[in-house]
Amino acid sequence: MGRVGVLLLNLGGPDKLEDVGPFLYNLFSDPEIIRLPFRWLQKPLAWFIASRRTRTSQENYKQIGGGSPLRRITEAQGEALKEQLSHLGQEANIYVGMRYWNPYTEEAIAQITQDNIEHLVILPLYPQFSISTSGSSFRLLEKLWQEDPKLQPIDYTVIPSWYKEPGYLQAMAELIAQELEQFPNPDEVHIFFSAHGVPKSYVEEAGDPYQQEIEECTALIMQTLNRPNVHTLAYQSRVGPVEWLQPYTEDALKELGAKGVKDLVVVPISFVSEHIETLQEIDIEYREVAEEAGIHNFRRVPAPNTHPVFINALADLVINALKNPSFKLSQAAQMKKRVKMYPQERWEWGLTTSAEVWNGRIAMLGFIALIIELITGHGFLHMIGLLQ
Ligand SMILES: C=CC1=C(C)c2cc3[nH]c(cc4nc(cc5[nH]c(cc1n2)c(C)c5CCC(=O)O)C(CCC(=O)O)=C4C)c(C)c3C=C
Ligand SMILES: [Fe+2]
Ligand SMILES: [Fe+2]
Secondary structure, eight states, X not given: OOOEEEEEEEOOOOSSGGGHHHHHHHXXXXXXXXXXXXXXXXXXXXXXXXXXXXXXXXXXXXXXXXXXXXXXXXXXXXHHHHHHHHHTTOOOEEEEEESSSSSBHHHHHHHHHHTTOSEEEEEESOSSOOIIIIIHHHHHHHHHHHHOGGGTTOEEEEOOOOTTOHHHHHHHHHHHHHHHTTSSSGGGOEEEEEEEOOBHHHHHTTOOTHHHHHHHHHHHHHHHHTOOOOEEEEEEOOOSSSOBSSSBHHHHHHHHHHTTOOEEEEEEOSOXXXXXXXXXXXXXXXXXXXXXXXXXXXXXXXXXXXXXXXXXXXXXXXXXXXHSOOBOHHHHHHTTTTSOOOHHHHHHHTTSSSTTHHHHHHHHHHHHHHHHXXXXXXXXXXXXXXXO
16 A cells, blocks of 8 residues: 555644634634625625634633644644554554644645655544534535645545544543542432534534434443433534524533532533633533532543544544545535535525525525624624725
8 A cells, every 4th residue: 555644634723812813714704614695795704703702712712721722632643643553554644634723724735745645534533523514624625626636646535424433432431431430429420411512504404414423422422331320412612693402501501400410520522632612611611600500519521632542443443444445525525415405505595496485585684684783783884984
């Protein structure tokens, strides 16, 4: 086999406080993150939302040392993976491609062509697929592949999601068991799975398999753990005015507190590194909510990071993918037709004269009204000089 490369995909996070604004702008410029009926609205709205959110977001990053640890942890995972692959007799170069910050996916791809990689495994560091995460990265790669003839000869394979991988489930079960042992009565502890949320319309309209994969993953981890504990699944980190997957973490914690739960351990499951939503949102914000609700013993399970059992699982995934290449980018971006269509494509339906035309128009009017309210309510038109 010729030169082998592994491309690890991740979201990226601001390294320092000055990066927060431009990072948020990149994130909200992604049509996979904010769905708009008109393309031309994307950049102005991204700028608007990013500038409104920067201050709050900076305050949160300040509480975790002034930046995201994501780059450092992802690079450490890459080094550990390289070493484990080498142990298994597979030499490989590892590349990190972030979606919204350094090192960008485009840079990783440039390096991959420079290194003359012949076989490439594309491995997102999200166990479950979502249009907003892995899907967005696959879309970007698909575009790079279409544009760059130098990428054509690379024999690549994509791993769309891998939440069933036994080594990953084992690592999660070990991390949970370790945390349970810190309580006086480990069997009495409530296990609280907190997944990153997505807008409900992603699942119900665009066919995002994310919720189903999260639910299945939770059940598989509980099975692997094989303990009598009661568990709950809820969704965190909602942003913006639309409805997201429910129950929301905050509400679920309050409800459990009211029911008299005193001992609770939170398990973050949509991400495999520590980041702002574990270190700040769970450890600081949700801890406060829980304590106020009477949950006195509140602990959190660490993210897998470079846990050896987890790294072995990643190595197994890579080796299997090299043996049985399965997915191409176009398939992975659509998740083999399980994702029926992308949200923007849904919006385009509203512009045709199909049977859904009125639904589409009414939805669009509502959306435009919302945008106008947002904009005028906060002086956007003043800012761009259209109004005095
Ligand atoms: C599987 C994980 C994630 C999903 C699904 C996801 C969807 C999603 N996120 C936003 C908006 C924001 N996300 C932000 C940060 C962020 N998101 C994830 C993971 C998922 N997002 C991670 C790991 C991070 C943090 C990176 C880090 O710096 O450590 C942010 C910025 C932070 C903030 O201001 O709160 C925003 C905003 C949407 C809208 C969305 C689904 C549509
Ligand atoms: Fe996010
Ligand atoms: Fe988030």
